[in-house]
Amino acid sequence: MAAGCTRRTTLLAAGALLASATLRHAAAADRPVVRAGILKFGTVSWELDTVRANGFDRQAGIELQLVELAGNPATQVALQAGGVDIIVSDWLWVSRMRSKGEALSFIPYSTAVGALVVPAQSAIAGIGDLRGKRIGVAGSPLDKSWLLLRALAADRHGLSLDRDAQPFFAAPPLLNSKIADGDLDAVLTFWPFAARLEAKGMRVTMTVTDMLEALGQPATVPSIGYVFREDWARANPAALAGFQAATSKAKTLLAESDAAWERLAPLMQAEDDATFRTLRDRYRDGIPRRWTEEERAGAAKLYALLARLGGRELVGDAPTIAPGTFWTGGA
Missing domain, CATH: 3.40.190.10 (Periplasmic binding protein-like II)
Incomplete structure (x- = not known):
């Protein structure tokens, strides 16, 4: 008798699960x-x-x-x-x-956009200090943040960063590694990678939002x-x-x-x-x-x-x- 009850209970449970699954499938289908x-x-x-x-x-x-x-x-x-x-x-x-x-x-x-990040003890306080510096740039020479940084450097400081600095274009993880090892003076990178550098004690010198505002562009x-x-x-x-x-x-x-x-x-x-x-x-x-x-x-x-x-x-x-x-x- 106990075995029969167990079998009926199992069948009822299986039926309930099947019915529940069928209802969920029907709901999902709707x-x-x-x-x-x-x-x-x-x-x-x-x-x-x-x-x-x-x-x-x-x-x-x-x-x-x-x-x-x-x-x-x-x-x-x-x-x-x-x-x-x-x-x-x-x-x-x-x-x-x-x-x-x-x-x-x-x-x-x-x-959310990117930021220009430098080591905590860096003497770089702004864009005007990038002359001759090794700048890691996430992406390619057509990266939007790099175009804005170049425009601001030329407009405010008469700098041509292509010529007056040493840009290095690479993927964000590599740039984070290189600035941590001291191979770069600054990194212009996407916000999640800038956040990781910031969490390690590095300093955000300027965000891309700051660049937009400085160029008279909408920042929001x-x-x-x-x-x-x-x-x-x-x-x-x-x-x-x-x-x-x-x-x-x-x-x-x-x-x-x-x-x-x-x-x-x-x-x-x-x-x-x-x-x-x-x-x-x-x-x-x-x-x-x-x-x-x-x-x-x-x-x-x-x-x-x-x-x-x-x-x-x-x-x-x-x-x-x-x-x-x-x-x-x-x-």
Whole structure:
């Protein structure tokens, strides 16, 4: 008799699990799926992992799927090929693609940018002190931060950093290693890598936001954003609106709750508490506070400056930002 009861209990439990799974599958089938292309340890994964862990996607009526890719070029290829629905990139790239006939659009993700970092005891106090110095630059000679630094150096100090300093272009991790070893005098790098140097006691001499303000440019324009195909957005308005609602909730939670960051520690790869705190705080600093016509006009103004500084190599044949670069069709 006991064995019979056990078998019936097992069958009932199995039936309940199957019914629960079926209901979950049905519920998921009713929600549009949004596939986001991410880098496993990129800062975007912090926000989107928070969305999924807290069920913000389901609350917003969508099912968020994270597709891990090998690098930023891979995310762009995946978006263009239809392998994912949303990635993170900058609006310069979006505008350039639109100018080539590929209708992509942008909504804000972060205003966080890079910084010029020097060793704690460095005599470099400002841009005018960079003459003859070894400057590590993240990316290529067309990196936007480098173009702005060059423009400011020429405008304020009569310096041609290409000629009057020793620029060294490389990937951010290598630059962090070289300045730690004393092989570089300064590093101009992306904000997560600047934060790691700052946490180790190095000094931020000037942020890219400071450079923008000094050049009379808007400093609150989101530097990078969520990018998607316009035809997908128009065909799936509920999916895009749900994604915006879910990521907004994640941003709010990460802005207000220190506890929400604890579970993100493995993704952040912070080697110590100081790095963890600095990465958290710099992410929070970059949460966009406004996205109005004023910010979009500011981006168009900044585009014109970057087009002048970087030329066709940076922006292609379009001297002005392409219409439709910034999505205004929904929430």
